Amino acid sequence: xxxxxxxxxxxxxxxxxxxxxxxxxxxxxxxxxxxxxxxxxxxxxxxxxxxxxxxxxxxxxxxxxxxxxxxxxxxxxxxxxxxxxxxxxxxxxxxxxxxxxxxxxxxxxxxxxxxxxxxxxxxxxxxxxxxxxxxxxxxxxxxxxxxxxxxxxxxxxxxxxxxxxxxxxxxxxxxxxxxxxxxxxxxxxxxxxxxxxxxxxxxxxxxxxxxxxxxxxxxxxxxxxxxxxxxxxxxxxxxxxxxxxxxx
Amino acid sequence: xxxxxxxxxxxxxxxxxxxxxxxxxxxxxxxxxxxxxxxxxxxxxxxxxxxxxxxxxxxxxxxxxxxxxxxxxxxxxxxxxxxxxxxxxxxxxxxxxxxxxxxxxxxxxxxxxxxxxxxxxxxxxxxxxxxxxxxxxxxxxxxxxxxxxxxxxxxxxxxxxxxxxxxxxxxxxxxxxxxxxxxxxxxxxxxxxxxxxxxxxxxxxxxxxxxxxxxxxxxxxxxxxxxxxxxxxxxxxxxxxxxxxxxxxxxxxxxxxxxxxxxxxxxxxxxxxxxxxxxxxxxxxxxx
Numbered sequence: 001x002x003x004x005x006x007x008x009x010x011x012x013x014x015x016x017x018x019x020x021x022x023x024x025x026x027x028x029x030x031x032x033x034x035x036x037x038x039x040x041x042x043x044x045x046x047x048x049x050x051x052x053x054x055x056x057x058x059x060x061x062x063x064x065x066x067x068x069x070x071x072x073x074x075x076x077x078x079x080x081x082x083x084x085x086x087x088x089x090x091x092x093x094x095x096x097x098x099x100x101x102x103x104x105x106x107x108x109x110x111x112x113x114x115x116x117x118x119x120x121x122x123x124x125x126x127x128x129x130x131x132x133x134x135x136x137x138x139x140x141x142x143x144x145x146x147x148x149x150x151x152x153x154x155x156x157x158x159x160x161x162x163x164x165x166x167x168x169x170x171x172x173x174x175x176x177x178x179x180x181x182x183x184x185x186x187x188x189x190x191x192x193x194x195x196x197x198x199x200x201x202x203x204x205x206x207x208x209x210x211x212x213x214x215x216x217x218x219x220x221x222x223x224x225x226x227x228x229x230x231x232x233x234x235x236x237x238x239x240x241x242x243x244x245x246x247x248x
Numbered sequence: 249x250x251x252x253x254x255x256x257x258x259x260x261x262x263x264x265x266x267x268x269x270x271x272x273x274x275x276x277x278x279x280x281x282x283x284x285x286x287x288x289x290x291x292x293x294x295x296x297x298x299x300x301x302x303x304x305x306x307x308x309x310x311x312x313x314x315x316x317x318x319x320x321x322x323x324x325x326x327x328x329x330x331x332x333x334x335x336x337x338x339x340x341x342x343x344x345x346x347x348x349x350x351x352x353x354x355x356x357x358x359x360x361x362x363x364x365x366x367x368x369x370x371x372x373x374x375x376x377x378x379x380x381x382x383x384x385x386x387x388x389x390x391x392x393x394x395x396x397x398x399x400x401x402x403x404x405x406x407x408x409x410x411x412x413x414x415x416x417x418x419x420x421x422x423x424x425x426x427x428x429x430x431x432x433x434x435x436x437x438x439x440x441x442x443x444x445x446x447x448x449x450x451x452x453x454x455x456x457x458x459x460x461x462x463x464x465x466x467x468x469x470x471x472x473x474x475x476x477x478x479x480x481x482x483x484x485x486x487x488x489x490x491x492x493x494x495x496x497x498x499x500x501x502x503x504x505x506x507x508x509x510x511x512x513x514x515x516x517x518x519x520x521x522x523x524x525x526x527x528x529x530x531x532x533x534x535x536x
Contacts, residue, residue: 044346048509095295095339097302097346129307 003055006079006110009072013053017069021050025073029080036084039077043092043100046073064134065166067106071135074103078111085111093120102131108140118144123155130162142169151178155185158200165199176207184214190219190234193226198237205239213240249273252500253475255280255354255383255415255433256315258305259297260363265465265472266312272476278504279305280319280354280383283326287365287469291335293324298343300463306348315511317504319353319383320344320381326357337370344378350507351375353383354415357394360387366400372405381506382409383433386421388440395421400471401530411506413460416441419450431503435464437476444474444481451482456495460503 003009014022028049034041040230050073059066078085089111093104105124108117115138124136137153147154150173157164164170182200187195204213217240219231251273258266258279269277279301288294301318309316309393320343322336345413352375357364368384375382384402387394395414399475402412409429416435417425425432434450442450465472479492504510 040342041345047347095299095342097299097348098304098307099347101303129304131307132303216517 003067003072003075004109006076007112009076009079012067013050013069013072013076016053016055016057016229017050017073021069021073024049025076029076032077033082036081036088039081039092040087042077043074043103044097046070046077046103047099049073064131064162070099071103071106074100075107075110078104078107083112086113086116089113089117089120093095093123098129098131102135105132105135105140106138109138115144121145122149125149125156128160130160133157133160134162137167139168142167142173147173147175147177151175151181154178154203155181158182158185158197163199164203170203171206174203174206176209179204179207180209180212183209186234187212187216187219190216190230191227193224193230195230196234196237201238201240208240216240217244249476250275250497251475251479251480252276252278252497253277253462253472254413254460254500254504255435255464256472257282257464257466258465258472259284259300260308261465262474263312265310266309266314269472270312270314272473273479274314274472274475276315276317276500276510277309278317278350278383278500280351281321281323281356282385282466283323287326287329288332291332291339294332294336295339298339301447302343302346302348315446317348317350317510319351320346320349321353321355321371321383323354324356324358324364324367324369324385326389327355328361328363330363331509333363333367337374340371340374341378344374344380348511349380349510350504350509351381351383352378354385355382356385356398356415357387358385360390360394360397368398368401369405372407374401375411376405376407379507381413381503382407384412384414384430386414386416388416391416391418392420396424399424399430402430405426408412410458413503414458415462416464417450418442419446422450422454426458431458431499433460433461433462435462436471436478437464438469438471438474444478448481448485448487449485451495452485456487456491458499459495460499461495 001136009078028042033044047070051069053069054066055072056066081088089104093101097168121136121141124132154164165241186196186200222228253274256277256279298320306316309448327333352371355371384398386398398414413431413433414425415433417432422432424477434447436444436447461478463472463474464470475496479496482492
């Protein structure tokens with residue numbers, strides 16, 4: 001679940017936070033609205049004051065895609081400072097721990113910051129912390145990263161074990177180059193006798209790269225049995241095998 | 249056995265260490281900020297280091313099911329750089345406000361200089377302001393005199409002694425630290441400071457109240473499994489499971505619980521109630 005506007009965020013917080021937590025967030029939002037600098041001290045305290053449960057009661061707390069109460073609380077504080085958000089997020093990010101950075105990144109689509117926060121997104125994608133990578137790849141980044149940067153980010157997700165199917169808007173940004181990179185990745189996994197995450201196939205199948213797919217099919221006839229088996233396992237999750245057989 | 253290592257510098261260790269620690273029973277740790285063996289020359293290096301303790305290292309630990317907390321402070325060695333001292337002290341309040349920061353530390357004396365004393369006093373004042381416990385390092389050289397001077401400064405600071413752990417004790421310092429009302433920390437090292445068998449004799453004499461045992465494992469010769477080995481040495485010497493659990497789990501939970509910012513994955517229900525305010529990442533109570 002990705003909250004798309006401030007009203008949605010507030011209603012999610014009201015459903016999940018304690019009365020004390022809601023009161024703190026309302027009062028602190030008013031305080032930072034009057035004095036934006038006060039957010040420096042309030043931002044680290046959000047998890048303690050509002051909580052850290054997932055907004056969706058059924059979400060896995062370890063899933064980096066799941067929005068939590070502290071993400072929502074931090075986003076609402078940033079929304080509350082209005083036009084000054086652009087001036088505050090740089091320092092909040094620079095001195096932020098992983099959760100505070102996550103809060104800044106998740107808030108970006110709701111803030112009047114234009115393209116100015118793209119460097120923060122790129123910084124987060126360079127890390128190896130899956131929480132930060134996912135938080136960075138929200139609608140803000142999907143809209144603004146260029147094709148090459150987005151393809152690298154998606155490949156990195158697959159590489160570090162982050163699911164790409166929940167990334168909002170990815171389908172419209174898929175490119176032949178992204179499909180080619182994921183196909184090469186799939187081939188590399190098969191050659192290493194490993195499993196391929198099933199969710200790479202919808203991206204590959206959108207712009208099927210001929211040469212790379214031939215290379216993957218050739219693994220089905222590889223002299224090493226383990227590689228043949230890895231190819232069979234991987235292709236079972238794709239439509240490629242079926243459509244090829246249909247064409248023969 | 250559940251283990252809380254209250255002083256270990258994981259930034260210097262590998263994932264093999266994390267794996268072995270988790271297998272030995274380690275579920276929670278505190279990583280105090282310290283020096284890196286090579287003096288830093290800019291406050292920005294401290295910003296990156298603190299961010300690493302709060303970010304990457306916590307993430308790394310979580311991969312092995314270990315709750316990582318840290319203590320933030322300016323160490324005595326680098327407190328001797330006058331410009332750096334002032335600049336680092338100025339950024340500390342921002343970091344002392346953060347989740348998972350459960351103490352000010354490690355601070356204290358190395359060579360008993362005026363710069364070290366100024367940093368120690370300033371950081372005790374910050375601890376008082378932020379209502380945080382303090383982790384105090386005692387010097388390797390001239391340890392007894394350094395410990396006595398440390399205890400005087402702590403007493404003058406106004407920080408309650410039950411919020412202070414004086415670390416790296418040996419047979420000659422422990423009595424005065426216990427007498428002061430501060431907690432006594434013991435660093436169990438392969439060759440220096442204290443070993444597990446000497447610690448057993450200390451515990452037989454002084455008991456297990458207000459005692460912390462740590463590995464202080466870092467980039468030097470040290471062993472991140474020393475808390476587990478000490479627990480085994482206690483078992484061999486006839487200490488009960490309950491006494492051992494007190495030393496290697498309940499004592500550090502009690503001490504750092506004063507911060508209200510422990511983040512323990514698998515809370516002992518009674519402890520969670522006793523130390524209200526400490527957050528529990530997984531088992532958070534639902535609203536309403």
